[in-house]
Amino acid sequence: xxxxxxERSNLAGVRHILLVLSGKGGVGKSxxxxxxxxxxxxxxxxxxxxxxxxxxxxxxHMFRVQDNDVHxxxxxxxxxxxxxxxxxxLMSIGFLLEKPDDAVVWRGPKKNxxxxxFVADVAWGDLDFLIVDTPPGTSDEHISxxxxxxxxxxxxxILVTTPQAVSVGDVRRELTFCKKTGLPVLGIVENxxxxxxxxxxxxxxxxxxxxxxxxxxxxxxxxxxxxxxxxQLSQSLEEGRDFIQEFPKSSAFPALAHIAQQIxxxxxxxxx
Amino acid sequence: xxxxxxxxxxxxxxxKMMGLEGEQVHQSGSGWSxxxxxxxxxxxxxxxLLSSPDDAVIWRGPKKNxxxxxFLRDVDWGEIDYLIVDTPPGTSDEHLSxxxxxxAAHVDGAVIITTxxxxxxxxxxxxxxxxxxxxLPIIGVVENxxxxxxxxxxNESQIFPPTTxxxxxxxxxxxxxxxxxxxxxxQIAKSCDKGQSFLSxxxxxxxxxxxxxxxxxxxxYCDQHHFQEEKII
Numbered sequence: 001x002x003x004x005x006x007e008r009s010n011l012a013g014v015r016h017i018l019l020v021l022s023g024k025g026g027v028g029k030s031x032x033x034x035x036x037x038x039x040x041x042x043x044x045x046x047x048x049x050x051x052x053x054x055x056x057x058x059x060x061h062m063f064r065v066q067d068n069d070v071h072x073x074x075x076x077x078x079x080x081x082x083x084x085x086x087x088x089x090l091m092s093i094g095f096l097l098e099k100p101d102d103a104v105v106w107r108g109p110k111k112n113x114x115x116x117x118f119v120a121d122v123a124w125g126d127l128d129f130l131i132v133d134t135p136p137g138t139s140d141e142h143i144s145x146x147x148x149x150x151x152x153x154x155x156x157x158i159l160v161t162t163p164q165a166v167s168v169g170d171v172r173r174e175l176t177f178c179k180k181t182g183l184p185v186l187g188i189v190e191n192x193x194x195x196x197x198x199x200x201x202x203x204x205x206x207x208x209x210x211x212x213x214x215x216x217x218x219x220x221x222x223x224x225x226x227x228x229x230x231x232q233l234s235q236s237l238e239e240g241r242d243f244i245q246e247f248p249k250s251s252a253f254p255a256l257a258h259i260a261q262q263i264x265x266x267x268x269x270x271x272x
Numbered sequence: 273x274x275x276x277x278x279x280x281x282x283x284x285x286x287x288k289m290m291g292l293e294g295e296q297v298h299q300s301g302s303g304w305s306x307x308x309x310x311x312x313x314x315x316x317x318x319x320x321l322l323s324s325p326d327d328a329v330i331w332r333g334p335k336k337n338x339x340x341x342x343f344l345r346d347v348d349w350g351e352i353d354y355l356i357v358d359t360p361p362g363t364s365d366e367h368l369s370x371x372x373x374x375x376a377a378h379v380d381g382a383v384i385i386t387t388x389x390x391x392x393x394x395x396x397x398x399x400x401x402x403x404x405x406x407x408l409p410i411i412g413v414v415e416n417x418x419x420x421x422x423x424x425x426x427n428e429s430q431i432f433p434p435t436t437x438x439x440x441x442x443x444x445x446x447x448x449x450x451x452x453x454x455x456x457x458x459q460i461a462k463s464c465d466k467g468q469s470f471l472s473x474x475x476x477x478x479x480x481x482x483x484x485x486x487x488x489x490x491x492x493y494c495d496q497h498h499f500q501e502e503k504i505i
Binding site for chain 1: 281289330332368397398432435
């Protein structure tokens, strides 16, 4: 008896899919996505990042592969590997632009079409985690991404905010988006939470403090931690370096490692 | 007489920053009334149309465009000197629509905000290209979060390092004006959260002088171009 195997979906080898969301722009979603991927890699995991911010694709630059091209294979697009080990792979519209400064001036329908392709046509192979980095808001990209990912049952979303009320105000709406679309909330990260002066070690709460934790309490979702402002982290991202490897003693490292650990604990709980 | 129109439909921050949270929009024979902060400062935002701070606006492009059209058509602004339009990040529906709908009016131009680091400049270069594409003049660029002075030891730190020369280098390369740099000041976030005017709360802050300088430059640009327009007429 000879049966044709069903066409294997490109996401069939991906064990866990998680989204990084925020209602607010500029809070550091792409930074958190990047650092989470690096942390998970250091725990021995294979990670992919799908960048669905079509107007402002930041992920390629953070891994210093912005000049790479995307190639096709039989099952679709080959993601861009950031190193020889092939432990982190990326897909972003950033790789498809002719020139890096080209603006993607598209209305919703065109964005939706590309997102569907990105979800279905990237040949990720086997991954432990696929992190989906999103633009701010609750619009086309978010609706389309959640709809396209639904059959593959994402484990949930991490919501990023900065501490102040203006940011939290938008992230509350993002929580509502998750509720309405049936996307579980893995937790809230409070980014840019305090700055320790490298000269005198005084800590200043530049963007206030505490809003992220309060929101988590109010909404009944886990609080994953505070990540401080760390110029070494910013510098690493600028230069496409591995912050986790190079700065284990920096102030942001424990927070980022803790967030990754909670994700790992959550998924191992699921498996058992 | 100033009007502030918030077209960030998914993330309307303006009501909170203006101390107008919880206010509602009233309708009259002449249309929707803006919400007034002061007699000469009226505000409109989708935030005023939501009944709870948890309400999310989960709309695709066409619906967002429809509301933006309504904001422009149905709000009774009265006679105003300046209409300022606050936009979400990106180069998509909101941006295309506002430029399109304001096509018949005279738009002085766009002020583009960035932070110093390359990951931000990358996106801003695209925004500048967007402006060129849709023939929107660029008044200039503002470099926000440009350095931080420790309140204790007074040393400066570059929290968002300008590894590729910051907005200054980008403006030189792209031949656009750098309107100014605004440093980080914790009071800014506090004032915005409380809905109070930072300029009034912290008149001595270096950030206040930066803001004022930038605003003056914008006014000069608008006056100059208005004058040129009148000359042509």
